[in-house]
Amino acid sequence: MEQLLQHGVNALVLGGTYALLGIGLTLIFGIMRVVNFTHGELYSFGAYMMFLWVMQAGVNFFLALPLAVLLGLLLGAGIELLLLRRLRGADIDTTMLVMIGAWIALQNFEQLCWSGVAKSIATPFPAAPLVLGPVAVSWNRLFVFIVAIALIAATQALVKGTRLGKAMRATFQDRDTAALMGVDIALIHTATFALGSALAAAAGALLGPVFVVYPTMGDLASLKAFAIVILGGLGSIPGAAAGGFILAFIEELGAGYISSGYRDAMGFLLIIVILLVRPTGLVAQRERIS
């Protein structure tokens, strides 16, 4: 029972960052219909920005975090303006190939800059964990969880409560009608991709100091983000948040009670099972099977 509680706490911490990854991707995938293979790359970019500012430039940890997220936002906007803008309306395979090309180029650029050796990032948090009865959680992980929840809430508020968010939702529902109503689709696409990328970079910047940073860390992150989107339903922020926590719980329990080697397989098995049992997904999405 104590073990189960500890797994639950670990899953909550991990789930927060998974939710960030998933929300970022569900916005991009839902609104732009881009299968974004650079999503995991933005995740590792966020982690490397933390390494750059904290370890190489000596910037304060709490200042480096928003800086890393901001740079992720700018990189996302750059990718959209440079690569995706002119591909709007191209078929889904074409954009996917371009994103794969960008992913390979970015990842190897990182490896060129920082080598393939895993790097760790020092944190200002005390080393002794916070002990609450039967469970222990490190201060760093607690910080990650709180920031992740705050970012999820902020994104939800942005999409539900602002003019920009309303335009994004309109574009998600029907791009052409939204354009006819005067929504600047090009601007919405850039904003969406930048926002999604910033969330992925935030996840990386938060988890980088918890684990270690290495160039290929984003590959699994991309695939897990896809799993979360399938779980939660396209374009739904609460769905992606729930999907992130569900995936984290399944992984944590699978690693704890089945085999730690198959931790990363849980998400993929989950996708296959869902599509096998309910091809329309947990949330009915007609377009998946047509």
Next chain:
Amino acid sequence: MPILSFAWLALLFSVPLWMADLYVLHVLIVTGIFIIAAMSLNLLLGYTGQLSLGHVAFFGIGAYVSSLVSLGCQVHLLPHWQVSLAAQPVWVGMLSGVAAAGLSGFLIGKIAFKVRGAYFVIVTVSFAEVVHLVALNWVELTQGPMALNNIRPLTLSIPFLVDISFARKPASYYLVLTVALVAYVLIRRLVRSRAGRAMVALRENEPLAASVGVDVTRYLVLATVLSAAIAGAAGVLYAHYVRIVDPDIFLFIYTVIMVIMVISGGKGTLAGPIVGGLIFGLLPEVLRAFAIKPEVQWVIYGVLMVLIVYFLPEGIVPAARSAWLALARPAAWRNAPRLMR
């Protein structure tokens, strides 16, 4: 046209006679293996229009099954139930590898074709990752990261008739070339048959094809089985050529390499994967000749991929064909229907 084909064949078969540099031969063998895999991917991606990003799974399954059957193996399936397999001749292993890949193609086809588009892509990627993790973690069977070593090369011996070992490079070259030709002929026959036309119809307009009576799932699964078996054959050749197999064979980057070869050459054309395969198989060697770091090579690879999608979205072969038509028969080109260009 037959004269040109014979000239190509003569050129391909004569390579080991005048190429003394064994390293060049090695590069050609590995490129040939990847071209076989790319041809198999082209059947799915080019003719049925389904982008499978888990194609490396079939390649790796072929490699692993063939190695395990030829080496022999034993596993505990349940606590007290041990299954063991004695070492079999290499050709038995090779055939089992191809069959296992084809069978997994059938199973994954049945599952994955319930969904389309981006979701199909994600299912295939997930499948490949699961297979990768199994190869990494089922140490009793696959040796995990310690890899399967000492895989024997193929030897053929019929008493008093032939006795060939495919351990040396020229012999391996001919083996790969033969399998590639068989795969090419198989794919060509399929795509020019009724089934092939049904597949293209599915690619162009699935609801319309279904409405005139094309059995969608049946043709998609048929294409997947053949495609997986050919990819498995490529994996089999790879395992018995490099003679070591480790879980890295399932790396996503190998699928990406196959996709780049197909797209750059021209998906849905028979020559496309061969042209794209030669370019992207030999490109790393050319870049290495300029002594560029591997990371820079890969950055160039990625950028080239983006550029090809932008400037030659149809691929090199259709672009070249169109340019040739425009040059040789301008009137016919202008009047040709859009699809023919």
